[in-house]
Amino acid sequence: MRKLIFASVVLFFSLTSSLTLAQVGFQGGTVGQQGGGFSGPGLSQVTVEAARQLRDDAFVILRGNIIRHLGKDKYIFRDSTGDITVDIDQDKWLGQTVTPETSVEIKGEIDKDWNSVEVEVDQILIVK
DSSP states (O other): OHHHHHHHHHHHHHHHHHHHHHHHHOSSSOTTOOOOOOOSOOOOOOOHHHHHHSOTTOEEEEEEEEEEEEETTEEEEEETTEEEEEEOOGGGSTTOOOOTTOEEEEEEEEEEOSSOEEEEEEEEEEOO
16 A cells, blocks of 8 residues: 555656646747847947946946057956956957057956956957
């Protein structure tokens, strides 16, 4: 009798978990198909002047030009409100060639020290 009850309980749980998985994972698509995401307003672009006032680690989007290489991964970025140092690791360039005349969009995080503010770049895109 115990074996029959145990088998019934196991069967019940396996059926209910199969139904739950089927309801959650496969709703009108193929296996591996990407679902949707957020559709609506997100972060907006800020100016260099505004970025300097943000807290450490704040995420920013800047548009302007990289005007000078300072050495290693440091560059000067400029928009109509001013200049800021940006730190762009080699792997963030993704094979793109940028000149001082190239308009770019930079996404990254504010990095504040005692007496300096810079942007640690996560992504750089050429704006056409």
